[in-house]
Amino acid sequence: MSTKDWPLWEVFIRSKQGLAHKHVGSLHAPDAEMAVENARDVYTRRNEGISIWVVESSQVFASDPSDSDAFFEPAQSKVYRHPTFYEVPEGIAHM
């Protein structure tokens, strides 16, 4: 195919005020504006969104899953960051 393919965009949708944008999938579009319009037609046909972000997929830099054990290890060894680590004496209902 001689035509240059449209770039791939990742689509993020805010479903209502107060909630964060959430990744829903991807699509192809020639530019950001058309990516947003296509995202509306593909991902919000039933009022699933009030705001759309698109990011060109090639711009996403991700952590490496094959390295995730070591990468996330620092948090795993720190149980004292969780409230359940601490003893609360009997008689205290809320803390």
Added chain:
Amino acid sequence: MKEVNLTELEAAFQAKIDSEVRIEPKDWMPERYRKTLIRQISQHAHSEIVGMLPEGNWITRAPNLRRKQVLLAKVQDEGGHGQYLYSAMETLGHSRQQSMDDLISGKAKYSSIFNYPTLTWADIGAVGWLVDGAAIMNQVALCRTSYGPYARAMVRICKEESFHQRQGFEIMCVLMKGSEEQRAMAQDAMNRFWWPALMMFGPSDADSTNSEESLKWRIKRHTNDELRQSFIDATVPQAELIGLTIPDKDLKWNEARGHYDYGQIDWNEFKQVVSGHGPCNTERIAARKKAEEDGKWVREAAMAYAEKKKARKAS
């Protein structure tokens, strides 16, 4: 670089599958798992967009404005479902354009059901009720498939499909309450679509070549025959309720099994249709090819315009 043993990687992968941890795009996976998914998801995506054709055939001739609006919305949904699935497929490193080229060249397959013609308005009822009904049976099971992006696409699709089946059944209900001719038209659609709908679940378990591995990897959760049986059990009472006859003289309730027994499926017909000799195979591929070729200048112009805008912004 760490030396990692392939056997160890495969064992770790299978352990993840067995403990119901979903596989995500960048995770290590056996090449066969990747290939099987690319084949299955792209076939599924192709089925959605080729599936727009038999129903699109009736948009201009829908009997009233309400039916026309509904059919338009349904066909648009099918296009959207194709998009969700191509998006999931692309996470496996297979390009959408390659997939489209494979469809047009005849290399890729799609569901055999869409190679049957929609001859009357009742066929639109039968397609929504039986074809979407069968598809839902399959797709609900796939919401728990082991590959994350595929499962998420299926959840979206299943939410949207339930209106598709209802609108089809509604068409059948209305026709069955109509004139003698209308009832005959509904029964005729039932007669033509029943067996092809049963074939949608694929070959019987004994002859299904891909099943065992797909079950092990939890790409599939149920066998073809299990899903087919669930569809029959769910659909027979619906047909009886509105007075349609299932075109199968061997169909009867089996008290001991707790399921309907049914007659022999004509697998020869299935093979013929899958291998390109169904009533509409040529027409369907030609329509996709025409859409691809006719849209080419639009895709090129949009890209050229985007590049021009970008260049202007930069200067």
